Amino acid sequence: MALTKEQIAKRIAQELQDGFYVNLGIGIPTLVANYIPEGVDVVLQSENGLLGMGPFPYEGEEDPDLINAGKQTVTTIPGSAFFDSAMSFGMIRAGKVDLTVLGAMEVADNGDIANWKIPKKLVKGMGGAMDLVAAAKNIIVAMQHTNPKGESKLLPKCTLPITGVHCIKKVVTDLGVFDITPEGFRCIEYAPGVTVDEIKTKTLGRLVIADDVKEMVV
Amino acid sequence: MALTKEQIAKRIAQELQDGFYVNLGIGIPTLVANYIPEGVDVVLQSENGLLGMGPFPYEGEEDPDLINAGKQTVTTIPGSAFFDSAMSFGMIRAGKVDLTVLGAMEVADNGDIANWKIPKKLVKGMGGAMDLVAAAKNIIVAMQHTNPKGESKLLPKCTLPITGVHCIKKVVTDLGVFDITPEGFRCIEYAPGVTVDEIKTKTLGRLVIADDVKEMVV
Amino acid sequence: MKKVVSGADEAIHDIPSGATLMMGGFGLCGIPENCIAAIVKKGINNLTCISNNAGVDDFGIGLMLHKRQVKKMISSYVGENAEFERQLLSGELEVDLIPQGTLATRCMAAGYGMPAVWLLAGIGTEVAEGKEIRNFNGKEYLLEMAFDADFAIVKAWKGDTQGNLIFKGTARNFSPLMAMAGKVTIAEVEHLVPVGELDPNEIHVPGIYVHRIFQGKDYEKRIENRTVRKKG
Amino acid sequence: MKKVVSGADEAIHDIPSGATLMMGGFGLCGIPENCIAAIVKKGINNLTCISNNAGVDDFGIGLMLHKRQVKKMISSYVGENAEFERQLLSGELEVDLIPQGTLATRCMAAGYGMPAVWLLAGIGTEVAEGKEIRNFNGKEYLLEMAFDADFAIVKAWKGDTQGNLIFKGTARNFSPLMAMAGKVTIAEVEHLVPVGELDPNEIHVPGIYVHRIFQGKDYEKRIENRTVRKKG
Numbered sequence: 001m002a003l004t005k006e007q008i009a010k011r012i013a014q015e016l017q018d019g020f021y022v023n024l025g026i027g028i029p030t031l032v033a034n035y036i037p038e039g040v041d042v043v044l045q046s047e048n049g050l051l052g053m054g055p056f057p058y059e060g061e062e063d064p065d066l067i068n069a070g071k072q073t074v075t076t077i078p079g080s081a082f083f084d085s086a087m088s089f090g091m092i093r094a095g096k097v098d099l100t101v102l103g104a105m106e107v108a109d110n111g112d113i114a115n116w117k118i119p120k121k122l123v124k125g126m127g128g129a130m131d132l133v134a135a136a137k138n139i140i141v142a143m144q145h146t147n148p149k150g151e152s153k154l155l156p157k158c159t160l161p162i163t164g165v166h167c168i169k170k171v172v173t174d175l176g177v178f179d180i181t182p183e184g185f186r187c188i189e190y191a192p193g194v195t196v197d198e199i200k201t202k203t204l205g206r207l208v209i210a211d212d213v214k215e216m217v218v
Numbered sequence: 219m220a221l222t223k224e225q226i227a228k229r230i231a232q233e234l235q236d237g238f239y240v241n242l243g244i245g246i247p248t249l250v251a252n253y254i255p256e257g258v259d260v261v262l263q264s265e266n267g268l269l270g271m272g273p274f275p276y277e278g279e280e281d282p283d284l285i286n287a288g289k290q291t292v293t294t295i296p297g298s299a300f301f302d303s304a305m306s307f308g309m310i311r312a313g314k315v316d317l318t319v320l321g322a323m324e325v326a327d328n329g330d331i332a333n334w335k336i337p338k339k340l341v342k343g344m345g346g347a348m349d350l351v352a353a354a355k356n357i358i359v360a361m362q363h364t365n366p367k368g369e370s371k372l373l374p375k376c377t378l379p380i381t382g383v384h385c386i387k388k389v390v391t392d393l394g395v396f397d398i399t400p401e402g403f404r405c406i407e408y409a410p411g412v413t414v415d416e417i418k419t420k421t422l423g424r425l426v427i428a429d430d431v432k433e434m435v436v
Numbered sequence: 437m438k439k440v441v442s443g444a445d446e447a448i449h450d451i452p453s454g455a456t457l458m459m460g461g462f463g464l465c466g467i468p469e470n471c472i473a474a475i476v477k478k479g480i481n482n483l484t485c486i487s488n489n490a491g492v493d494d495f496g497i498g499l500m501l502h503k504r505q506v507k508k509m510i511s512s513y514v515g516e517n518a519e520f521e522r523q524l525l526s527g528e529l530e531v532d533l534i535p536q537g538t539l540a541t542r543c544m545a546a547g548y549g550m551p552a553v554w555l556l557a558g559i560g561t562e563v564a565e566g567k568e569i570r571n572f573n574g575k576e577y578l579l580e581m582a583f584d585a586d587f588a589i590v591k592a593w594k595g596d597t598q599g600n601l602i603f604k605g606t607a608r609n610f611s612p613l614m615a616m617a618g619k620v621t622i623a624e625v626e627h628l629v630p631v632g633e634l635d636p637n638e639i640h641v642p643g644i645y646v647h648r649i650f651q652g653k654d655y656e657k658r659i660e661n662r663t664v665r666k667k668g
Numbered sequence: 669m670k671k672v673v674s675g676a677d678e679a680i681h682d683i684p685s686g687a688t689l690m691m692g693g694f695g696l697c698g699i700p701e702n703c704i705a706a707i708v709k710k711g712i713n714n715l716t717c718i719s720n721n722a723g724v725d726d727f728g729i730g731l732m733l734h735k736r737q738v739k740k741m742i743s744s745y746v747g748e749n750a751e752f753e754r755q756l757l758s759g760e761l762e763v764d765l766i767p768q769g770t771l772a773t774r775c776m777a778a779g780y781g782m783p784a785v786w787l788l789a790g791i792g793t794e795v796a797e798g799k800e801i802r803n804f805n806g807k808e809y810l811l812e813m814a815f816d817a818d819f820a821i822v823k824a825w826k827g828d829t830q831g832n833l834i835f836k837g838t839a840r841n842f843s844p845l846m847a848m849a850g851k852v853t854i855a856e857v858e859h860l861v862p863v864g865e866l867d868p869n870e871i872h873v874p875g876i877y878v879h880r881i882f883q884g885k886d887y888e889k890r891i892e893n894r895t896v897r898k899k900g
Contacts (some may be wrong), residue, residue: 019670021876037515041875043830047536049606050460051874052830059664064465064657065605067594071463072663078864079830081871084612084640085462085488086544086780087475087539093556093781094848096876112560124515130563131537134556135781165560219895237438239644261598261644265768267838270598277896282697282889283825283837290895296632297598299639300837300846300871303694303720304548304776304820307769310547312616314644329790331818341765342747347794349769352788354547418646428830541780548773551804554783572783572813581804604869637836638870 001193002174007218008142010035011189012101012172015140016042020098023047023132026070028142029101040083043079045097047088047128052080067129089128093135099135102129104143104168109184111168113141114160126163133164145173145202152204154178154185170198175199177216183208189216220392225361225436228253229407230390231317233259233358238316241265241350244288246360247319261297262378263315265307265346270298275436304350309345318354320347322361322386324376327402331359332378344381351382357429364419365392369382370422372396372403393417395434401426407434437439439649441598444474444528447622447648449589453480454507458583458614459487460590463516466607467496470624470652473560476503484508486583492516495658504528510583512536516660527582533636535563538580539574540613545582547616547645552581581651588618591652595625596632599646600639608640615641624652633640671831671881672860676706679854679880683819685712686739690815690846691719691729691777692822695748696892698839699728699900700823702884708735716740719817720771720842724748727890736760740813748892767795770812772845777814779848779877784813813818820850824873825883827857828864831878832871840872847873856884 003011009031012098016032020042033055036042039149042074046055046068053068086206091097104112113133116126133139147151154171171178176190176199184206187199196209221229227249234240238260242250251273254260262271264286271286272293274390280291307316324332331351351357364370372389389396394417395407402424405417414427431434441447448471457615460654461467473482476499483506490509500506503518508530515522523529532541535557543567554577558564569578575634592610593604603611615621623641628651671699680703683689693699694773707715708731722741723730732738733751746752755761766774767789777785788807790796800811822843825836829855833855835843847853855873859884 012589045876046471046606048465049609051876052868056663056665057668061603062659062662062664065607067463067465067606067659071465071661073659073661074663076868077860079828079832080868081832081874082603082608083871083874084608085536085540085610087542087559087611087874088847090782091874094779095781120775125511125533126535126563127513128536130535130561131557134535134559135537137697160559163705166504183711197477239604263644264838266697267841269644270636274895280891280894280896281837282891283839285695285697285838285891285893289697289893291891291893292895294636296630297596297600298644299600300636300835300840301639301642302840303768303772305642307551307772307789308548309614309642309644311769312900313549342744343745344766344767344795345745346768348767348793349789351873352767353769368655380793397815399647427823436796541782549788550773551786551807551809553785556781574785577783602869609870637834637840 001191003191003218006031008174010218011216012140012142013037013100016040021045021096023092023097025079025102027103030070031102032101046093049083049085049088050076052077052079062144066129084100089131092131094123097135097136098138100132100139101142102132102139104141104153106155106160107141107168107171108155108158111166111180112158112162113164113168114158116163117161119161127151131165133167139168140170141168142172145175149195152202156205163207175202186210189214191216206207219408221409221436224249224388226392228436229395229434230358230360232253234258239263239314241310241315241318243320243365245321247321253426265306265310267301267303268294268298270295282400284340307349310349313355315354316356318350318357320350320357321362322359324371324373324378325359325386325389326373326376327397329384330376330380331382331386332376334381335379337379339354342414347381351385357386357404358390359386360390363393370420372421372423374423394419404428405431409434439647440597441648443650443652444470444624447471448478451475451480454482454582455586456484456486458618459485460586460609460611460614461487461496461526462606462609463489464492464496466591466609466611466659468589468624469655471622472496472499472600474498474661475505481505482507483487484510486510486585488512488536490514490517490520493519501519508532510534510538514630534624542580542583543610543613543617546584547613550582552579555580583617584623585618586620588614588621590615590623591623592623592627594634595626595649596621596629596634598631599623599643601646602638603640603643612641616645623649625649625654626655643665648657670881672829673880673882675788675882676702676856677895679703679882680706680710682697683707683712686714688716688718688816690817690820692731692840692841692843692846693728694838695720695721696728696890698812698823698841698843700821700856700898701820703854704728704731707737708732711777714739716742717815718742720768722746723859725751728772732797732898738762742766745769761854772842774812775814775842775845775849778816779845782814784811787812810898817850817854818852822847822848822855823856824855826859826860826866827881828854828866829874830863831837831855831881831887832866833873834866835872844873848877853878855881858884858887
């Protein structure tokens, strides 16, 4: 069985290490915050100017002056700090954020990512995505393995306008976990109930199966 | 009679306009703060990170965390703000400071200034002087007309290593007030008791006497 | 030091049609509501707006778009606005989409007197087209120019009569950077206080950068994406 | 998040001889007294110090100079120090004098991930020698490189266990910029408080930039140039 969005988020949460500063993008990445392992202390960065983002507020406690980069109302945890957008992207650019988790439309087997534009349809803009992928030292993509038409999103080359080059380190999809290596996507885990053959069928980019590939624990 | 240092400062204070943000250098420029005309509201900037510098503290009220760029203990006035050194020079560079008053060793008739280094003697460093002269939109030099040997400090060309090029707009010395113009130093005022001939004798750079030259009022 | 003006109408009275405006805010958070209303009322047009977002259909810069006052938007994300989409597709509106950090840093550069900055974002993408690229220490950077805005318009939480500003929460975002970058900077504040009331250690934008300031009123502070959890 | 260390000795324990250090402070104002004492005690040498000033003979970085721990000073003004002068004239000490705003901005560039900046200061002077010059909008600018420091050592007024820092008065100066620029940043603070005690709107340096923090002690806070007026 392919993973649910929540399970993808849960698997990515296993990558978190104590002391990490983490930026979570919109969509599945946002859910990662719900699965931070016990005993692991991470600080969430929101690129609109907040370190120490907490959970969504209780109903009636929303503060219009306190939102995340997805414009959702949020809260802060003790030890948080606010700053302007230049400092926010400054710390991203300077490599101070340990891990960035982003959604994607396409990922190429060389680590390129496309997640901001579909030509001919309306362009909404790249927001902070191009800054994040250009500068973050460790980027994991969280996405479905295939698009709604069933086509692979793990490609030999992005077909959509790219957001950044050679920047993705790891991809977690509903089918498995893939490191980006010089040989292409290296499958190190498959989802429970998913076969390596299914992954091979649904992956268009170069794919290698790790010798010690194993079933994902989520 | 040539002006005293206090009189030079007092004359420069006449250049202050209501609402000016002003940076005063070390030496005679510092004295300008004592002669701000009645009804003229200026804010003093100190490039170590303070807007709204007040007078020296009363004895016993010195705060080691509150100094000016000359490392003197100072106070703040209501409405002051502290900031870091990058923002401080940022506002200088962006032309937000209306007037800068500096001392000088030499000024050339094209507006070059030398005030940071005497070769073969110890070099103490330029501090913020190079930033100020490169960026300030309106710079007045306050200095003695001649050096201790009696040699003119208003020159056709600086002989010392320069601090900045084509940047000085006006010079106030113990002998007079001089605008820097394409024709060189333009004497617009002479000190009480000083003759235009004395100024001519003691000025090595190109000098023109304004048609409406008049005695300084201090 | 006569920076305090009576309100938004006076603050924006001399903004001409065709001006370039920086407008603070992220989404609908921290936007200068009073000034936007006054600009809509004044009816100037052909404006170029540098703002991270373009508001929603009936709030924020969306109100200016609705009146067709905007010729060009320079933003990082504009995806919340049907009227925007219509004008863009019909060719009535130009849009220059740039990465969010680049937008912020090009504002900062202007306020810090830096003519241009070297930035990573967009290398290898269409954003890099036509731009100078240089390798520093093994990484490629784009040369991005400082913005040049006639007016910066921001909303702060607190301000004093000298123009010192303090922002609250994530309503800070681009506003301090823009306040420092404008040739003329206009600040509307939720709380206008006498000089001396703000702690000089806590100022986000020193008054030297602010030319006009006024006590704002009737803030709606609309929430774009209300997200809550249940108690218990 | 285990950033709190026992004191200066632990904070600086792994600084090797030959390291490049940024050290906050302007004159003697806001200098990291505890760390300087620990570095003197540890006896490492061949250090490169990026610091606006070099202390005085018997205080601040002057103490490190006295022990001949410094190979090179990168400063804007060093004129308060006879031992400094002696070592410079004898060739024991290298010194790189750069304009103060350039020093500050090269620190900021490092903390903001910008490899280089275009700055006005020094155009037409010996500071410009060998540097790239470019004309933007009719003015000439020098290309100045971001600093690359192994350690940044600063003193803050207040800090929390997460590393968030707040500075007081003009003791702020270069310290926030350096704190953001160091590969490893060490902060000594006058008041170390639990997380949650500092207002998140008032933080000057967010904890993400700070790797080690400790409660400082026995601050002398020497005044370099005591200037007072008489009462009455």
